[in-house]
Amino acid sequence: EVQLVESGxxxxxxxxxxxxxxxxxxxxxxxxxxxWVRQAPGKGLEWxxxxxxxxxxxxxxxxxxxxxxxxxxxxxxxxxxxxxxxGVEDTAVYYCAREESFGSYNVYDCWxxxxxxxxxx
Amino acid sequence: xxxxxxxxxxLSASVGxxxxxxxxxxxxxxxxxxxxxxxxxxxxxxxxxxxxxxQSGVPSRFSGSGSGTDFTLTISSLQPEDFATYYCQQxxxxxxxxxxxxxxxxxx
Numbered sequence: 001e002v003q004l005v006e007s008g009x010x011x012x013x014x015x016x017x018x019x020x021x022x023x024x025x026x027x028x029x030x031x032x033x034x035x036w037v038r039q040a041p042g043k044g045l046e047w048x049x050x051x052x053x054x055x056x057x058x059x060x061x062x063x064x065x066x067x068x069x070x071x072x073x074x075x076x077x078x079x080x081x082x083x084x085x086x087g088v089e090d091t092a093v094y095y096c097a098r099e100e101s102f103g104s105y106n107v108y109d110c111w112x113x114x115x116x117x118x119x120x121x
Numbered sequence: 122x123x124x125x126x127x128x129x130x131x132l133s134a135s136v137g138x139x140x141x142x143x144x145x146x147x148x149x150x151x152x153x154x155x156x157x158x159x160x161x162x163x164x165x166x167x168x169x170x171x172x173x174x175x176q177s178g179v180p181s182r183f184s185g186s187g188s189g190t191d192f193t194l195t196i197s198s199l200q201p202e203d204f205a206t207y208y209c210q211q212x213x214x215x216x217x218x219x220x221x222x223x224x225x226x227x228x229x
Binding site: 049050104105108111112 | 122152155165167171176212218220221223
């Protein structure tokens with residue numbers, strides 16, 4: 001069974017840091033781009049970042065550039081999101097998602113259950 | 122970045138109704154358009170990709186259409202388990218792969 005399990009969320013003060021992890025199982029992790037998508041309380045989905053199969057290419061939404069770093073360890077079947085200089089606007093449930101490709105078309109066909117990050121003093 | 126706009130933001134409908142949700146892109150995205158369903162407290166679930174291709178296991182009452190800038194998601198006969206929030210997402214060219222703001226389908 002394909003599974004993604006996030007961890008590492010919690011309460012952090014403004015300006016603080018947090019590292020999220022996503023453990024993948026049930027598929028060949030190194031064959032897929034992976035992404036982080038977040039959802040602020042009561043709000044819609046926001047694409048955050050993604051990373052190529054071998055980790056050689058990454059993309060970020062403008063609001064997190066320079067503060068967040070996406071990375072992966074294919075030997076450990078794990079995806080990470082290092083978050084620095086956190087602000088209250090970063091409060092959200094963070095989802096890990098697998099990016100399936102059909103030719104040039106990319107879709108998120110598998111999602112984790114999410115981990116909640118709360119930025120508050 | 123490409124902006125995705127859904128309408129309506131919410132709607133009330135009854136079981137058995139035909140429901141249509143629209144999604145408009147700020148520039149042409151060909152058919153690089155996906156639809157997701159999210160139930161309260163759960164992760165999103167892929168419904169449709171490449172604008173009109175039904176994901177495996179998704180009931181045939183769901184359908185998608187459109188290309189360029191205008192897209193629609195149609196539920197032909199609304200079922201109790203379909204009351205949820207629906208999001209469109211574009212995956213055209215390079216990221217960010219932006220989402221629409223969502224459409225909440227509620228029980229009338």
